[in-house]
Amino acid sequence: MRTGLTAAAPLDQRLTADLLKSRAKTIMEGLVNDHSDPTFPKLAPLIDASAVFTHSDWPGNERDALFKFLSGLTAEMPRFHVEIKDMIAEFDETGGQVWIFSRITGGPEGDEVDSVDMMVFNDQAILIRSKDVQRAISKQ
Secondary structure (H helix, E strand, C coil), X not given: CCCCXXXXXXXXXXXXXXXXXXXXXXXXHHHHCCCCCCCCCCCHHHEEEEEEEEECCCCCEEHHHHHHHHHHHHHHCCCCEEEEEEEEEXXXXXXXXXXXXXXXXXXXXXXXXXEEEEEEEECCCCEEEEEEEEEEEEEC
C-alpha cells in the first residue's frame, strides 16, 4: 500500500482499493484534524483545483473555497475532529470512489454528527468530487 503525500499515483502504479482508501483518509483527516496550516499545502496536490465539494444541502465549493471555509471553521472550533469508522472503495481504469463513514466531534455547542462522505478520484488518484451527508447525533 502506498503511503505519504504525493501529487499523483505514478503512471506505472495501478489504482487499488488500498491506494484510494489511503488517499481518502489522508485528505479527510488533513482537512478536519490538521489545524496547523490554514492553506493546507500538503493536501492541495491531492485535490484537483476544480474539484467540487458538496456538504449536505449546501451548494458546492471548489477546493480553494473549501480550504478557506475550513480554516475559518477550525479557528472557531479548535476541537473539531473526525474519526473514521469505516471505508469502502471501488475502482476501474478511469478512477475510483471511496465511501467514508465517520464521526465528527467538536462542532458548535459540542455537536456530534455521523457523516458519510462519497469521494470520487480520477485515474491518477486525484480527488475530483466529494459529497457528504450528515446526521446529528448529540450535543455534549
